[in-house]
Amino acid sequence: METYDIIFIGSGHNALITAAYMTRAGRSVLVLEKNDRPGGYLRTEEVTLPGFKHDVYAAAHPLFLTGPAYVDLGKDLEARGLTYVNTDLPTGVSMEDGRTAVLPRSLEALRAEAERLAPGDGPALARMFEDLHPYVNEVFSLFHCDLATPAAAAVIARLMGAPPFAALLFSTARHVVSLFHSPVMRAMLAPWVMHLGRTPDDIGSGIWVPLTALALMGGGMPTPAGGSERLAQALAQLIVDQGGVIHTHTLVQHIIVDNGRAVGVRTADGHQFRAAQAVVACTTPDHLYLSLLAETAIDPALRQQAAHFRYGRGCVQIHLALSEPPRWPDARFHTVGQPHLTDGLDGCILAVAQGRADLLPVKPTFTVDCSTNLDPTRAPAGQAILRVQVLEVPIRPRGDAAGQIEVGDGTWTHDLTERFTERVLEVVRTHMPNIPSAVLGHHVITPDAIAQFNPNAGPGDPYGGAHDLAQSYTLRPLPSQPSHQTPVPNLYMLGAATWPGHGIHGGSGYIVAQKLLAAGGADTTERQGKNTTRAHARA
Numbered sequence: 001m002e003t004y005d006i007i008f009i010g011s012g013h014n015a016l017i018t019a020a021y022m023t024r025a026g027r028s029v030l031v032l033e034k035n036d037r038p039g040g041y042l043r044t045e046e047v048t049l050p051g052f053k054h055d056v057y058a059a060a061h062p063l064f065l066t067g068p069a070y071v072d073l074g075k076d077l078e079a080r081g082l083t084y085v086n087t088d089l090p091t092g093v094s095m096e097d098g099r100t101a102v103l104p105r106s107l108e109a110l111r112a113e114a115e116r117l118a119p120g121d122g123p124a125l126a127r128m129f130e131d132l133h134p135y136v137n138e139v140f141s142l143f144h145c146d147l148a149t150p151a152a153a154a155v156i157a158r159l160m161g162a163p164p165f166a167a168l169l170f171s172t173a174r175h176v177v178s179l180f181h182s183p184v185m186r187a188m189l190a191p192w193v194m195h196l197g198r199t200p201d202d203i204g205s206g207i208w209v210p211l212t213a214l215a216l217m218g219g220g221m222p223t224p225a226g227g228s229e230r231l232a233q234a235l236a237q238l239i240v241d242q243g244g245v246i247h248t249h250t251l252v253q254h255i256i257v258d259n260g261r262a263v264g265v266r267t268a269d270g271h272q273f274r275a276a277q278a279v280v281a282c283t284t285p286d287h288l289y290l291s292l293l294a295e296t297a298i299d300p301a302l303r304q305q306a307a308h309f310r311y312g313r314g315c316v317q318i319h320l321a322l323s324e325p326p327r328w329p330d331a332r333f334h335t336v337g338q339p340h341l342t343d344g345l346d347g348c349i350l351a352v353a354q355g356r357a358d359l360l361p362v363k364p365t366f367t368v369d370c371s372t373n374l375d376p377t378r379a380p381a382g383q384a385i386l387r388v389q390v391l392e393v394p395i396r397p398r399g400d401a402a403g404q405i406e407v408g409d410g411t412w413t414h415d416l417t418e419r420f421t422e423r424v425l426e427v428v429r430t431h432m433p434n435i436p437s438a439v440l441g442h443h444v445i446t447p448d449a450i451a452q453f454n455p456n457a458g459p460g461d462p463y464g465g466a467h468d469l470a471q472s473y474t475l476r477p478l479p480s481q482p483s484h485q486t487p488v489p490n491l492y493m494l495g496a497a498t499w500p501g502h503g504i505h506g507g508s509g510y511i512v513a514q515k516l517l518a519a520g521g522a523d524t525t526e527r528q529g530k531n532t533t534r535a536h537a538r539a
């Protein structure tokens with residue numbers, strides 16, 4: 001049986017980041033991925049027409065670029081072709097009535113924009129950041145820690161002991177933005193919590209308003225030149241160059257546990273691989289405890305929690321190939337990263353409520369991003385691509401809030417997908433008059449497509465599990481497992497289902513790498529020498 005120090009189940013970017021750290025430290029590593037290429041949701045493909053390179057799933061990586069993994073690995077990734085294009089206007093908003101705003105990275109410019117929208121909103125913005133200021137460094141430090149460690153627990157206790165912080169933590173995004181007079185400012189800031197798996201009326205969403213604004217101001221809206229998949233390619237190349245092995249088309253079905261310790265995995269095609277130091281699962285806890293560890297004795301309470309792991313609502317992502325760049329409602333949007341199109345915060349909240357009732361929303365609030373704004377190589381000369389990301393859509397709609405679209409049994413059939421796409425593009429048209437006339441081709445990612453692509457999506461959730469308060473922070477992935485370390489010795493978890501949750505930031509990949517490095521060298525006596533030097537990706 002082939003033996004490696006560390007075996008990874010799944011090749012999401014968090015797993016690849018840990019694998020890059022471990023191969024750099026001289027450990028032998030095997031990454032097993034069920035899909036045809038490593039990288040999980042990092043995929044760039046010509047899904048509409050030849051020459052139009054779309055980020056099929058994730059596109060922007062602001063948190064990765066400002067995180068510690070990029071500090072440590074950035075140079076090596078750049079040496080393997082990764083470069084980012086970025087903007088000084090990460091986001092903005094276009095209102096149905098024609099009003100617009102942008103969020104510049106400079107605090108001074110953002111204050112001026114707030115003041116332009118409504119006198120008094122500049123100081124209100126400064127107050128929002130000042131309220132968080134005493135806590136912000138400790139809060140951001142937690143993004144790179146396992147929250148179950150004593151060091152993190154001490155920070156959390158300090159933060160929660162400060163009543164203003166605790167009040168902010170339990171507030172809603174709608175409440176936080178109510179300090180602005182301008183409905184445009186409110187509509188620019190609050191809907192961003194949806195990208196974090198929260199909605200503007202969720203208890204616990206409030207703190208994410210200033211945190212997201214700060215993160216965007218710090219990171220911008222970077223995306224790899226050539227497409228999001230360049231990050232996965234650079235990580236995979238780094239792992240292979242450092243002696244790691246990546247097998248694709250390989251579904252892991254079983255974690256082998258011997259004497260209570262994780263010692264290897266078995267794949268769907270019957271191969272077994274042995275892990276001398278650790279097995280690292282880039283999975284959700286239900287997949288882990290109910291399927292991969294189905295034959296292992298696990299605390300029944302933990303297994304029951306895993307059975308009740310909750311998924312969030314769905315995402316419909318529409319990719320457009322355009323004959324010309326979008327006609328933006330505001331000239332500044334020619335360099336904006338990801339603006340929301342909306343009829344206002346109340347409209348956004350109404351659409352969310354419709355989604356929550358498993359109804360197709362009548363008029364959703366969503367982002368659009370045009371990668372060719374910053375990277376014209378992504379489309380033929382003079383042409384453009386556009387990504388429309390509609391969140392909080394029912395995974396399996398039971399009806400249409402407008403009473404116009406027949407949803408059948410809720411399966412995202414071609415007809416349902418096309419009719420909902422038409423509805424969304426009708427909203428886009430009110431903001432960008434050359435849509436849909438400039439559309440040459442389109443490709444739509446539905447909740448069903450997401451579920452089929454990635455087992456970590458459960459029934460089709462893009463967040464790797466709901467991010468409500470009861471499944472966040474020290475309760476993620478499960479209340480009885482508030483850590484990346486599982487109760488099975490040698491078995492670790494990372495990825496969107498673990499703290500700090502979903503998004504391309506590499507947070508859990510960094511955390512698990514630090515744990516494995518701290519755990520010291522592996523017992524390599526069993527290792528087969530040939531595996532330590534083998535460096536290839538099996539296609």
Ligand SMILES: Cc1cc2nc3c(=O)[nH]c(=O)nc-3n(C[C@H](O)[C@H](O)[C@H](O)COP(=O)(O)OP(=O)(O)OC[C@H]3O[C@@H](n4cnc5c(N)ncnc54)[C@H](O)[C@@H]3O)c2cc1C
Binds near residue numbers: 495
């Ligand atoms: C449509 C969409 C758009 C998004 N847009 C953005 C964005 O613009 N910016 C952003 O920051 N985030 C975005 N996200 C979220 C982001 O992509 C995810 O949170 C992130 O990719 C999660 O990374 P991960 O490391 O958990 O692994 P994932 O990307 O979830 O990958 C997990 C991998 O593990 C594999 N796997 C799982 N189980 C097994 C098994 N048993 N055997 C073998 N392989 C297995 C899967 O096939 C998959 O390839 C988007 C998500 C979606 C769905």
